[in-house]
Amino acid sequence: MVTKLNIMKYSCLTTLLILSNMSEIGAQTVLKVERIVVSTAVEERRPVGESDTFPDSVGTLFCYTEIRGMGDSTTVSHVWYHGEIRRADVQLNVRGYRWRTWSTKVIQEDWTGAWRVDVVSADGKILKSKRFRIIDTDGSENEVDTTLN
Numbered sequence: 001m002v003t004k005l006n007i008m009k010y011s012c013l014t015t016l017l018i019l020s021n022m023s024e025i026g027a028q029t030v031l032k033v034e035r036i037v038v039s040t041a042v043e044e045r046r047p048v049g050e051s052d053t054f055p056d057s058v059g060t061l062f063c064y065t066e067i068r069g070m071g072d073s074t075t076v077s078h079v080w081y082h083g084e085i086r087r088a089d090v091q092l093n094v095r096g097y098r099w100r101t102w103s104t105k106v107i108q109e110d111w112t113g114a115w116r117v118d119v120v121s122a123d124g125k126i127l128k129s130k131r132f133r134i135i136d137t138d139g140s141e142n143e144v145d146t147t148l149n
Contacts, residue, residue, distance in 0.1 A: 031076070031094070033119050033128035035066040042102050055137045056109045063117040063130065064102040070094050076127065078103040079118045082111050112136045 039062050040049030047064040054061060063078045073095045080088040080103075090103035103117075112134045119127045 030069050031067055031074070031121055031127060032069045033065055034068050035064070036117070036119060036128050036130045037064050038062065038117065038130055038132045039064055045100055047102075052132045054107070054132065054134055056107070056112050056134055057137055058107050058134070060104050060106050062102050062104050064100070065092075065119055065128075067094055067099045067101070067119075067127075068097060070099065071097060075122045076101075077118075077120045079120055080105045081116050081118070083114055087111075107134060 037047045037050045038054075039047035039051070040054070040058060040060075042048065042062050042064055047062060063080070065076070065078070067076065073093065075091050076094055078088075078090045078092065079086060080090075088103070088105050092101045092103060094101065114131065114133055116129050116131045118129045121127055
């Protein structure tokens with residue numbers, strides 16, 4: 001009987017240790033951006049018209065992001081930059097281990113040149129960035145001067 005009691009105690013302690021380690025692993029989960037693309041649309045939760053270059057007549061662009069690693073709810077932001085000018089900061093919810101989300105940005109025809117979207121965690125860390133270009137459809141791309149005078 002003493003042996004059976006010791007086995008039960010050992011079994012309970014082992015179970016508690018395993019559960020404790022599992023909760024620690026969950027607490028240490030790190031967000032990871034598995035995929036980030038810029039596209040002309042999102043249909044059925046998938047990006048359509050992916051590219052690194054878009055015409056100035058594109059109208060609206062989508063930044064599509066697939067995120068992994070979050071067990072609990074959190075937020076990320078898509079921060080859209082034209083050169084070094086911040087054009088938009090869109091907060092998005094992340095509610096699962098594998099989460100797909102996207103933001104949109106209306107692109108003015110005179111906003112040609114280099115762009116990027118940073119995916120930023122709730123604590124302010126840049127998780128990943130995506131660069132792309134808007135080109136002038138008549139072929140003479142005008143770079144925007146983003147330097148401060």
